[in-house]
Amino acid sequence: MTETEKSPLLIPSSTTVLLGCSQDKPASHESDYDRKIELKAFDDSKAGVKGLVDSGLNKIPFIFIDNKANLNCHHPTKSLDSSQLSIPIIDLKPVDQPTQSIVNQIQSACEKWGFFQIVNHGIPESVLDGMIDGIRRFHEADSEIKKQYYSRDMSRKVRYFSNFDLYAKQVANWRDTLRCRMAPSPPEPQEIPQLCREIIMDYSKQIMELGFGMFELLSMALGLNPSQLKNKGFAEGLLLLAHYYPPCPEPELTMGTSSHSDSSIFTILLQDQVGGLQVLHENKWVDVPPIPGALVVNLGDLMQLVSNDRFKSVNHRVIAKNKGPRISVASFFVMEEDGSRVFGPIKELLSEDNPPVYREVPLQDYLTHYNSKGLDGTSSLSGFKI
Ligand code: OGA
Numbered sequence: 427m428t429e430t431e432k433s434p435l436l437i438p439s440s441t442t443v444l445l446g447c448s449q450d451k452p453a454s455h456e457s458d459y460d461r462k463i464e465l466k467a468f469d470d471s472k473a474g475v476k477g478l479v480d481s482g483l484n485k486i487p488f489i490f491i492d493n494k495a496n497l498n499c500h501h502p503t504k505s506l507d508s509s510q511l512s513i514p515i516i517d518l519k520p521v522d523q524p525t526q527s528i529v530n531q532i533q534s535a536c537e538k539w540g541f542f543q544i545v546n547h548g549i550p551e552s553v554l555d556g557m558i559d560g561i562r563r564f565h566e567a568d569s570e571i572k573k574q575y576y577s578r579d580m581s582r583k584v585r586y587f588s589n590f591d592l593y594a595k596q597v598a599n600w601r602d603t604l605r606c607r608m609a610p611s612p613p614e615p616q617e618i619p620q621l622c623r624e625i626i627m628d629y630s631k632q633i634m635e636l637g638f639g640m641f642e643l644l645s646m647a648l649g650l651n652p653s654q655l656k657n658k659g660f661a662e663g664l665l666l667l668a669h670y671y672p673p674c675p676e677p678e679l680t681m682g683t684s685s686h687s688d689s690s691i692f693t694i695l696l697q698d699q700v701g702g703l704q705v706l707h708e709n710k711w712v713d714v715p716p717i718p719g720a721l722v723v724n725l726g727d728l729m730q731l732v733s734n735d736r737f738k739s740v741n742h743r744v745i746a747k748n749k750g751p752r753i754s755v756a757s758f759f760v761m762e763e764d765g766s767r768v769f770g771p772i773k774e775l776l777s778e779d780n781p782p783v784y785r786e787v788p789l790q791d792y793l794t795h796y797n798s799k800g801l802d803g804t805s806s807l808s809g810f811k812i
């Protein structure tokens with residue numbers, strides 16, 4: 427390849443950045459040094475993956491190339507599609523008086539899948555659609571507006587970035603994220619971008635209430651009394667991760683989100699109708715098909731820890747697509763603020779036959795490990811086993 431064929435990618439910002447792209451020879455980009463410079467150039471643009479796409483590129487920059495994307499059953503024929511097998515769909519009506527049947531369905535879904543969809547959950551479709559629209563408005567706003575929010579400062583309650591683990595992980599994902607810590611102490615309203623302020627506040631309030639209901643159902647599914655998980659203070663923290671997956675010109679070379687499990691007790695996920703989310707089930711990737719009005723619930727690592735491995739946090743990922751954008755909002759129930767809080771297997775679940783698998787872990791130790799490792803597909807819990 428000659429020098430003239432290699433066109434610089436213009437990132438829409440005051441700086442012009444040259445990022446190596448997929449047509450370049452990998453050999454010239456293998457050194458860590460190059461990679462760090464390119465990561466930094468991308469980060470400094472403060473325009474995310476959306477900014478790259480807006481610059482009109484038709485090859486993806488090298489930093490996004492995931493050699494495992496292809497091998498890893500990335501091709502749809504190697505994944506099980508939803509017509510063959512699907513995560514359970516649970517009807518929550520009437521949510522006020524959960525019947526034993528709902529609890530049984532949740533218990534079975536948690537033990538077999540760690541993932542399920544819920545319908546009749548009480549949040550109107552207009553609110554779900556409004557949230558998707560609001561998040562789209564933010565990510566599609568002028569880059570000058572978004573730049574004010576671009577930050578890796580963990581102490582900021584509201585911020586926008588691309589790849590929280592950009593510098594930790596081997597490969598970057600094809601997505602941008604607006605992150606809002608909504609509970610226990612919410613941000614001042616004016617800290618939330620005006621383009622989506624009202625809907626984020628409304629959606630969070632409703633997700634928090636739904637979350638309380640889910641905590642009760644999950645508590646019962648574990649055979650505990652309904653308020654037990656809530657009483658341990660697990661339901662107090664809410665973190666919103668509002669993702670934007672721009673259309674990708676070479677989707678077979680990268681991932682929207684690499685395989686991972688969540689750093690929450692559980693997560694309630696809202697996805698639009700584009701699709702691409704997959705869950706690892708019996709060693710195969712199974713599609714999680716979008717259903718209008720439904721929400722996806724998945725268990726996180728902290729649930730696996732407190733349930734002493736009875737309920738598992740299951741790996742999932744999002745494949746990149748050349749259509750889109752895809753928008754999703756993950757609501758993590760996790761109390762980031764109180765890092766000194768200790769998590770361990772719930773005593774009532776332990777017995778002589780079921781001794782603790784994990785030691786007591788300060789939340790901060792777990793989160794630090796999770797964040798420094800990045801989404802590399804391995805469990806963050808293994809280091810905390812007894
Ligand atoms: C996450 C996640 C899936 C999605 O944020 O942890 O898995 O569909 N998101 O964006």
Ligand code: NI
Binds near residue numbers: 686687688742756
């Ligand atoms: Ni996740």
